[in-house]
Amino acid sequence: MLKNRMMEERPPEEELKARLKAARERLAKQQMQIKENKLPVLVLMEGWGTAGKGSCTGQIIGNIDPRFFKVVTLDKMTEEEKRKPFLSRYFAQIPEAGKFVFLDSGWMEETAGLRLHGKLNEKEYEMRLDSIRRFERQLTDNGYLVIKFFFHISEKEQKKRIKALMEDIDTAWRVNEDDKWQNKHYGKCQEVFDDYLERTNIPSSPWYVINAKSRKWAQLQVLETMTEGIDIALQNKSLAVPLLQNVFPLVQRPKLSEIPLDMRVEEEEYKEKLEKLQGRLRDLHNRLYRKQVPAVIAYEGWDAAGKGGNIKRITEALDPRGFEVHPIASPEPHEKARHYLWRFWTRLPKTGHIAIFDRTWYGRVMVERLEGFCSENDWKRAYNEINEFEKELADWGAVIIKFWVQIDKETQLERFEMRQNTPEKQWKITEEDWRNREKWDAYEDAVNEMIQKTSTTYAPWYVLESVDKKYARLKALRIIIERLEEALGEK
Amino acid sequence: MLKNRMMEERPPEEELKARLKAARERLAKQQMQIKENKLPVLVLMEGWGTAGKGSCTGQIIGNIDPRFFKVVTLDKMTEEEKRKPFLSRYFAQIPEAGKFVFLDSGWMEETAGLRLHGKLNEKEYEMRLDSIRRFERQLTDNGYLVIKFFFHISEKEQKKRIKALMEDIDTAWRVNEDDKWQNKHYGKCQEVFDDYLERTNIPSSPWYVINAKSRKWAQLQVLETMTEGIDIALQNKSLAVPLLQNVFPLVQRPKLSEIPLDMRVEEEEYKEKLEKLQGRLRDLHNRLYRKQVPAVIAYEGWDAAGKGGNIKRITEALDPRGFEVHPIASPEPHEKARHYLWRFWTRLPKTGHIAIFDRTWYGRVMVERLEGFCSENDWKRAYNEINEFEKELADWGAVIIKFWVQIDKETQLERFEMRQNTPEKQWKITEEDWRNREKWDAYEDAVNEMIQKTSTTYAPWYVLESVDKKYARLKALRIIIERLEEALGEK
Numbered sequence: 001m002l003k004n005r006m007m008e009e010r011p012p013e014e015e016l017k018a019r020l021k022a023a024r025e026r027l028a029k030q031q032m033q034i035k036e037n038k039l040p041v042l043v044l045m046e047g048w049g050t051a052g053k054g055s056c057t058g059q060i061i062g063n064i065d066p067r068f069f070k071v072v073t074l075d076k077m078t079e080e081e082k083r084k085p086f087l088s089r090y091f092a093q094i095p096e097a098g099k100f101v102f103l104d105s106g107w108m109e110e111t112a113g114l115r116l117h118g119k120l121n122e123k124e125y126e127m128r129l130d131s132i133r134r135f136e137r138q139l140t141d142n143g144y145l146v147i148k149f150f151f152h153i154s155e156k157e158q159k160k161r162i163k164a165l166m167e168d169i170d171t172a173w174r175v176n177e178d179d180k181w182q183n184k185h186y187g188k189c190q191e192v193f194d195d196y197l198e199r200t201n202i203p204s205s206p207w208y209v210i211n212a213k214s215r216k217w218a219q220l221q222v223l224e225t226m227t228e229g230i231d232i233a234l235q236n237k238s239l240a241v242p243l244l245q246n247v248f249p250l251v252q253r254p255k256l257s258e259i260p261l262d263m264r265v266e267e268e269e270y271k272e273k274l275e276k277l278q279g280r281l282r283d284l285h286n287r288l289y290r291k292q293v294p295a296v297i298a299y300e301g302w303d304a305a306g307k308g309g310n311i312k313r314i315t316e317a318l319d320p321r322g323f324e325v326h327p328i329a330s331p332e333p334h335e336k337a338r339h340y341l342w343r344f345w346t347r348l349p350k351t352g353h354i355a356i357f358d359r360t361w362y363g364r365v366m367v368e369r370l371e372g373f374c375s376e377n378d379w380k381r382a383y384n385e386i387n388e389f390e391k392e393l394a395d396w397g398a399v400i401i402k403f404w405v406q407i408d409k410e411t412q413l414e415r416f417e418m419r420q421n422t423p424e425k426q427w428k429i430t431e432e433d434w435r436n437r438e439k440w441d442a443y444e445d446a447v448n449e450m451i452q453k454t455s456t457t458y459a460p461w462y463v464l465e466s467v468d469k470k471y472a473r474l475k476a477l478r479i480i481i482e483r484l485e486e487a488l489g490e491k
Numbered sequence: 492m493l494k495n496r497m498m499e500e501r502p503p504e505e506e507l508k509a510r511l512k513a514a515r516e517r518l519a520k521q522q523m524q525i526k527e528n529k530l531p532v533l534v535l536m537e538g539w540g541t542a543g544k545g546s547c548t549g550q551i552i553g554n555i556d557p558r559f560f561k562v563v564t565l566d567k568m569t570e571e572e573k574r575k576p577f578l579s580r581y582f583a584q585i586p587e588a589g590k591f592v593f594l595d596s597g598w599m600e601e602t603a604g605l606r607l608h609g610k611l612n613e614k615e616y617e618m619r620l621d622s623i624r625r626f627e628r629q630l631t632d633n634g635y636l637v638i639k640f641f642f643h644i645s646e647k648e649q650k651k652r653i654k655a656l657m658e659d660i661d662t663a664w665r666v667n668e669d670d671k672w673q674n675k676h677y678g679k680c681q682e683v684f685d686d687y688l689e690r691t692n693i694p695s696s697p698w699y700v701i702n703a704k705s706r707k708w709a710q711l712q713v714l715e716t717m718t719e720g721i722d723i724a725l726q727n728k729s730l731a732v733p734l735l736q737n738v739f740p741l742v743q744r745p746k747l748s749e750i751p752l753d754m755r756v757e758e759e760e761y762k763e764k765l766e767k768l769q770g771r772l773r774d775l776h777n778r779l780y781r782k783q784v785p786a787v788i789a790y791e792g793w794d795a796a797g798k799g800g801n802i803k804r805i806t807e808a809l810d811p812r813g814f815e816v817h818p819i820a821s822p823e824p825h826e827k828a829r830h831y832l833w834r835f836w837t838r839l840p841k842t843g844h845i846a847i848f849d850r851t852w853y854g855r856v857m858v859e860r861l862e863g864f865c866s867e868n869d870w871k872r873a874y875n876e877i878n879e880f881e882k883e884l885a886d887w888g889a890v891i892i893k894f895w896v897q898i899d900k901e902t903q904l905e906r907f908e909m910r911q912n913t914p915e916k917q918w919k920i921t922e923e924d925w926r927n928r929e930k931w932d933a934y935e936d937a938v939n940e941m942i943q944k945t946s947t948t949y950a951p952w953y954v955l956e957s958v959d960k961k962y963a964r965l966k967a968l969r970i971i972i973e974r975l976e977e978a979l980g981e982k
Contacts (some may be wrong), residue, residue, distance in 0.1 A: 003740075004738050006740075007948055008740045008741070008742075011743075015743075126689065133694075137694055140733070198617065199690070203624075203628055203735050204733065204735065205736075206735075208738075225736075228737060229736045232734045232735070235734055235871065236733040239730075239731045239732075239733050239868070240730045240731070241730075242730050242732060243726055243727055244695065244723070245638070245696075245697055245716075245723050246719060246723075247495050248495065249499045251499075252502075377730070380726065
């Protein structure tokens with residue numbers, strides 16, 4: 001069993017008091033530094049039932065300005081939440097920069113619970129562990145401090161506490177069925193907890209197993225661990241994070257400049273094929289819904305390449321109750337204050353639904369990279385982070401289709417001028433479009449790098465040659481149909 | 492099972508050839524960058540017997556200037572190596588800055604082999620996994636590129652290869668008993684390998700499972716993975732590495748300024764006690780040898796504090812066949828070119844032996860910190876790295892005793908002046924000693940931080956009050972005796 005803090009002995013009362021006082025004062029001071037340095041702090045409170053997580057959390061927050069923290073206790077999962085990737089409800093709760101979130105049991109309780117009740121087989125469990133390790137590492141890589149506590153008490157102590165709570169009518173409600181079940185199956189629980197702790201004990205967010213027999217000593221361990229963690233995180237705040245070697249299988253894709261753009265389709269042929277393909281997609285969408293397969297369709301491309309019209313041809317064929325289109329603009333302040341994938345994690349489709357993103361998380365390695373909205377280290381790290389994000393979706397069972405809508409520089413100029421000269425289309429063209437156009441070559445390099453580094457076997461890029469928009473629309477429909485049929489086991 | 496590269500398909504012959512050529516050219520170019528950037532590269536080749544690790548290594552090194560690489564194949568462990576911590580023979584092989592080492596099977600083969608033959612129980616196995624993860628992470632944190640390949644072939648393919656090799660008298664020698672044993676117990680081996688791969692698949696040194704059925708395709712996978720890894724490592728070269736939260740149990744120690752230094756011992760009492768204590772230590776050393784317990788005694792302290800004389804009183808009591816004293820000066824060029832702990836890993840005692848270090852690995856957080864011989868990030872990271880290093884020693888069963896020999900500033904001045912004025916002692920005092928003395932306050936802060944952050948329960952610091960050197964010598968003897976008796980289960 002993981003021990004670390006468990007190996008320290010409760011100090012004598014006087015020393016304990018002095019250290020508690022010192023730690024509280026230190027935390028009070030750190031509050032302002034956390035705010036100034038925009039450090040987000042996520043404290044995960046896990047442990048045995050009746051070990052005192054809740055009351056300890058209460059004691060800790062007594063030392064923090066209420067505007068800077070939130071205690072999150074997650075209710076039973078809603079039907080909607082059950083139809084999302086399991087991490088999404090936790091991702092939704094991550095703190096804003098400069099604030100604390102205390103999560104009174106989170107993804108450990110869920111995962112260990114499912115494991116204990118035989119609801120995760122070995123393979124599913126391993127996949128979850130992978131997901132959890134990637135999730136926590138992404139948080140710390142993106143400047144989060146993640147502190148994980150496991151409150152430990154012995155079988156005997158737990159039994160004693162349950163009995164004491166039950167005997168008093170005012171406290172009996174605090175004992176729930178889970179606590180009693182745990183105590184009855186203490187050995188089995190211990191085994192599952194140990195395995196989970198050992199296998200998610202990653203260097204950047206290690207576990208602290210707290211000896212929770214004495215409440216005051218538990219509180220001191222938590223406070224000292226937190227203040228030391230905050231100190232380390234503040235020192236790390238300005239550091240770049242080493243890049244990781246890619247571990248995802250990639251498919252080869254040509255460079256944009258190597259792709260011919262002279263494909264055309266005649267109006268008549270277009271109409272005929274469009275109708276047929278849309279009909280097939282309509283049917284597929286029904287089967288997708290019945291089989292509860294989620295799909296994510298991502299659109300990126302040059303300004304005026306024809307993304308909007310392309311998306312329209314897709315949605316025309318879909319049941320409006322089963323899809324959402326997410327136009328992605330610059331992030332709002334509350335979005336900017338969190339991990340850059342947060343606004344996408346919270347916009348994922350339910351199972352059976354299709355989410356279409358008009359611009360995507362790839363903004364990180366294009367506009368944010370080229371306009372300096374994030375650091376060099378941020379965008380360089382993002383290729384892997386995005387591959388990991390899409391791996392979550394793929395493992396969850398989602399079909400992921402990513403389109404790059406491609407035109408050449410001359411075509412863009414023609415379309416810009418057309419927009420400028422057509423009064424009802426003038427709103428579609430802005431100064432920014434012209435400015436972006438000047439950086440065409442830099443963007444093209446960035447797009448090539450993006451396509452090369454994020455065309456994984458489970459989420460490859462498809463280029464839509466869109467000088468003839470009609471051609472691009474038919475191609476998009478065909479690819480979507482093919483990928484959905486494949487996912488439904490129909491191909 | 493971990494798949495990653497296994498999920499990619501062998502490309503058509505023509506593409507394969509073109510990609511091989513491109514990868515070889517890229518590696519040739521990277522050689523100079525590796526040298527210029529002083530990047531050390533450790534390539535670990537693991538996998539099934541007859542999977543072709545050796546011939547692939549041969550192909551790869553064909554593209555590298557022989558002055559820049561070394562292929563290491565470890566022989567059976569010597570008796571001496573069996574009496575060292577298991578990582579030490581691998582640590583000894585890490586490359587110098589700017590060079591490649593190819594390790595044709597290493598700590599995976601050893602660990603998985605022991606596991607397969609029932610020579611590691613679950614707990615010992617888990618401890619090894621912890622050690623391995625820490626070892627690899629320390630390498631990458633210290634600027635090493637670690638690339639890990641596992642060459643995979645199916646049971647059927649292995650059988651076929653063994654048969655083909657055996658049939659030809661010129662190749663039969665290449666099949667060893669292990670290969671045949673593996674093929675007979677393929678399923679069991681697969682299970683052990685999978686578990687090992689999964690649990691040591693750390694983000695900073697992930698596994699690449701190579702489809703080794705086709706030799707040319709295997710070679711391409713290895714070359715592409717290597718060149719991509721080198722590219723990433725070159726980008727990381729100048730980056731600091733985020734500090735980790737401490738996970739080791741600490742004991743509280745007072746600040747140097749709070750420690751009274753007025754203890755004295757009379758000459759007569761000293762002589763009497765010295766003799767007694769040395770006698771006890773002499774006996775203990777014998778029992779230590781019989782029980783094969785190793786011990787590491789580390790001395791740090793102010794210049795002229797009396798380290799040398801103190802050590803002498805210890806060694807006088809020891810059997811010269813059972814101890815070594817390592818005076819530690821500034822590192823030599825070949826030492827500087829490696830992980831700073833390398834020169835200590837290669838100076839560890841055998842079981843039953845005592846190694847005494849006159850100055851130690853703590854130079855990193857004292858002289859190297861204060862004289863700017865390493866970066867701020869380097870010394871800040873070192874507290875944890877050293878705790879991890881000592882954890883290895885403790886887990887291996889070593890007794891670790893660390894002494895800080897303490898005097899006050901006035902006492903040092905007296906002793907410096909005495910040395911200066913005594914012709915036969917003048918060699919003991921240098922300009923550098925005077926310069927260090929000017930930085931007393933900065934050193935004192937560094938020492939306090941060091942003692943606070945590295946006094947773990949398994950390797951705590953002891954302060955020897957050495958204004959009266961006799962007092963300090965008796966105290967050192969008492970502490971050593973106490974700790975050794977404890978380790979021998981005699982207390």
